[in-house]
Amino acid sequence: MSSSFDRYQKRKLISSYFSVVISIALVLFLLGCLGLLVLNAKKVADHFKEQVVVTIFLNDSAKEVEINQLQKSLAMAEYTKKTVYVSKEEAAEFMKADTGEDFMDFVGYNPLQNNIEVYLKADYVTNETLDGITEELANKQFIEDIRYDNDLVELMNDNVKKITFWVLIVSALFTVIAVLLINSSIRLAVYSKRFIIKTMQMVGATKAFIRRPFVFKSVQLGVIGAIVALIGMALVLYYLNRTFPDLGFVQNPVLLAILFAGIFILGIIITWISTFIATQRFLNLKTDQLYY
Incomplete structure (x- = not known):
């Protein structure tokens, strides 16, 4: 009976970790693709301008x-x-x-x-x-x-300005949404262990001691999610470079390396901060508040 319950708990834990990794990977992947768009927006616009x-x-x-x-x-x-x-x-x-x-x-x-x-x-x-x-x-x-084509030139320049403006706005909004989504996934994972957190606190464990394994595990999940996102970004970049070789998506490897490193570090930072805040919240709750 106990063995069956342990297997159930293990499957539930793995399922929870899997959902967190997928959430992190998906959000970071979309954010990375948006970063690729921002880096190459001028290059794409210049390509079309040079067809005039x-x-x-x-x-x-x-x-x-x-x-x-x-x-x-x-x-x-x-x-x-x-x-x-x-x-x-x-x-x-x-x-x-x-x-x-x-x-x-x-x-x-x-x-x-x-x-x-x-x-x-x-x-x-x-x-x-x-x-x-x-x-x-x-x-x-x-x-x-x-x-x-005078009208085409004027229309193209106007549209490039508008697209550049909205890409920057969408990038900022999407960054905020990405942080919120990852934070939500981490909070749900920590919420499922709120009773363990409170039990450890009641037996005298310090907040830093209780928080440490949660932060470490979340950072591990963040690293895995970031790696999955980077693999997806690399595949998208490979496809775009094969399909549109004239645009030269890989002609600036330094910027691409900075973008990939930024996405990787962002996955670690967001998961670390989110876990810290989530565990701190449950550490500060009273026992009777854990049921709400």
Whole structure:
């Protein structure tokens, strides 16, 4: 009978520890993923900004030397990431591949123009910079037109500012929620042993002596939960890097190491503080208050 009861108590204890570890791991995992988002938010925003193209259309009368000089000067400009020269023949091939039809069979000639596509660095993708580039090149006689999506640039910059603001707000809120959830799980685990705490206190054990094994066990659970969370974060990071290699999620290993270390330490600190507060609460309760 006693053996059966002991096994039941052991299973109950393991179940309690398991639920605490899962709670800690899940919360730290979500917090870590949010940290990955914060670290890479600018990188993702810069990636999309650098897809904006300024297309410079050239006259058919433009000389090859003029085109080469223009492309070299643009490539050397501080705002340029790269330039691509697209001939009218290449443009026709691209359009044919997109539409699946050869439009020159209908019009009888190639109406497209030679052009230079300019991709800007992310910090220069603003309407002010683009207007300045347009004004600078407008006086060249062999340039027919300069086009870019002005509305898209403005919308993109506005959205980046809004997203950055809300990501910071959500990060702060989620950190508070994470602390509260882990604290709640720890308090429930300690609550189930409140009678043991009070019994030890009644036989003369000091508060520090009673608190020590509870804190030690909770920190152990916090370490296990943090390790599980870090494994999950590593898998997410691996998947993102394989799926979106151009974004370079692992190009800054120092920041990633700081984030992973921060999540690990946070798991220890939260569990330590939560257990300390929870045990202190039950140590200060009177015996008749343990039943409420």
